[in-house]
Amino acid sequence: MPIVPAPQLLLESELPPQASSASHARRLLRGALDRASAPWPEEDVEAAQLAVSEVVTNALVHAGTPMTLRVQLAESGLRVEVGDGSPHTPVRRNYSSTSGTGRGLKMLDRAVDRWGSAPDGDGKVVWFEMRSADPCSGIDDRSPGVRGAAAKDTVTVELLNVPLLMHSAWQEHASAVLREYLLVRVEADDLAIFEAHAQASDAMNLLYEQVPAPDLGDDPEALMAGALEPVVSRERLTLNVPRASVESFDTLDDLLRQAVALGEARVLLVPPTQPEIRDMSSWLCRQVRDQHAAGAPPVPWSSLQSLTEPSPPATPASPDAAEVAASPRALMAIDEASVVVAVSPSVVRFLGHPDAAALVGRRVLSIVPARYHQAHIAGTTLHMTNGRSVLLGRPVTVPVVRADGTEAPVELRVDPQLLPDGRRMFVAEFGLPPNDAP
Numbered sequence: 040m041p042i043v044p045a046p047q048l049l050l051e052s053e054l055p056p057q058a059s060s061a062s063h064a065r066r067l068l069r070g071a072l073d074r075a076s077a078p079w080p081e082e083d084v085e086a087a088q089l090a091v092s093e094v095v096t097n098a099l100v101h102a103g104t105p106m107t108l109r110v111q112l113a114e115s116g117l118r119v120e121v122g123d124g125s126p127h128t129p130v131r132r133n134y135s136s137t138s139g140t141g142r143g144l145k146m147l148d149r150a151v152d153r154w155g156s157a158p159d160g161d162g163k164v165v166w167f168e169m170r171s172a173d174p175c176s177g178i179d180d181r182s183p184g185v186r187g188a189a190a191k192d193t194v195t196v197e198l199l200n201v202p203l204l205m206h207s208a209w210q211e212h213a214s215a216v217l218r219e220y221l222l223v224r225v226e227a228d229d230l231a232i233f234e235a236h237a238q239a240s241d242a243m244n245l246l247y248e249q250v251p252a253p254d255l256g257d258d259p260e261a262l263m264a265g266a267l268e269p270v271v272s273r274e275r276l277t278l279n280v281p282r283a284s285v286e287s288f289d290t291l292d293d294l295l296r297q298a299v300a301l302g303e304a305r306v307l308l309v310p311p312t313q314p315e316i317r318d319m320s321s322w323l324c325r326q327v328r329d330q331h332a333a334g335a336p337p338v339p340w341s342s343l344q345s346l347t348e349p350s351p352p353a354t355p356a357s358p359d360a361a362e363v364a365a366s367p368r369a370l371m372a373i374d375e376a377s378v379v380v381a382v383s384p385s386v387v388r389f390l391g392h393p394d395a396a397a398l399v400g401r402r403v404l405s406i407v408p409a410r411y412h413q414a415h416i417a418g419t420t421l422h423m424t425n426g427r428s429v430l431l432g433r434p435v436t437v438p439v440v441r442a443d444g445t446e447a448p449v450e451l452r453v454d455p456q457l458l459p460d461g462r463r464m465f466v467a468e469f470g471l472p473p474n475d476a477p
Contacts (some may be wrong), residue, residue: 053106089290201250250276292320312420
């Protein structure tokens with residue numbers, strides 16, 4: 040039987056939970072490969088550096104603990120391991136291709152032959168190999184991740200009337216907001232943010248793993264047909280939360296409140312999102328806290344927002360809004376918070392209101408049938424987060440609610456406009472029936 044040489048350990052180093060660790064890992068890996076007995080092609084070295092940077096950054100953002108970097112050479116090729124203190128295994132996020140987050144694991148797939156993860160004490164090890172004799176990519180299915188590690192001591196939380204579509208959009212928006220907030224705090228030399236961010240990620244991972252996401256695709260007709268209540272909600276859902284992770288939901292709630300405040304002040308690049316999304320986020324965190332700490336009964340999801348009371352427009356008056364209000368065309372302008380900022384006379388007549396004042400300042404959801412509310416909120420959130428625009432810029436036929444509560448089908452085309460101050464305004468053109476057209 041042939042003797043297989045033992046793997047050659049080129050490097051084992053501890054990395055602190057700080058922003059410089061990713062670049063430090065790249066330098067350590069290059070130095071280790073430079074010391075290898077056989078030279079490595081430059082393109083392979085660069086691919087390995089890209090991969091280790093992604094794995095370390097992922098550990099830094101989602102674990103927030105000290106890390107261990109190991110580099111080995113064996114007959115199978117190069118093996119790099121990064122250990123951290125979080126039991127959560129990496130999870131591919133099904134985010135839009137235009138999203139600013141969620142693409143790291145796809146990048147890892149392209150850079151290496153195979154990669155995976157395995158439990159390691161209270162944490163895990165994420166590894167990748169290059170020049171492997173058995174190339175394949177993806178997470179090691181033998182790793183039980185957080186569910187297996189934490190199943191012995193969990194808290195059961197009942198969620199009622201769960202808005203699945205809004206939750207899916209919130210996951211993407213919250214990930215982008217928290218990542219930007221992390222960078223802001225790091226630039227201010229606040230290193231404690233890594234631990235807090237890791238706790239917030241812990242809570243989001245638990246929700247992502249256990250709250251199903253509706254798969255509606257990108258076909259406009261299928262999207263309109265499938266994004267309806269009650270299909271996009273779940274009447275009852277059981278959430279299993281490791282007892283050690285309950286506090287993570289308080290941290291998530293706190294960080295998102297701080298980040299949303301910066302977003303509204305335009306400190307972050309990711310714009311603020313719909314108030315219902317913020318309500319849902321706080322509701323999720325409160326349900327975990329209240330049911331665990333006080334033994335409170337589950338409270339069904341219901342937004343605090345009112346569609347009947349006027350809201351102050353988030354977008355200041357602009358020449359564009361004034362043009363809409365005076366236009367002979369059938370137009371309505373809506374700001375980033377989905378508040379109507381201007382409406383033309385023909386649309387006022389079509390909707391049966393006495394004047395434009397009855398619509399301006401109200402949420403546009405007041406003219407959207409209730410069964411489409413969640414789809415509208417989720418779609419607007421994804422557009423504000425990553426530019427997703429499946430239904431924008433093209434005519435779609437939708438029902439609208441008139442002043443007397445009846446519904447009327449109308450062809451709409453909604454186009455986003457970027458205002459000089461960086462805010463967005465959405466202009467909807469109504470294809471009115473001949474009798475109602477201006």
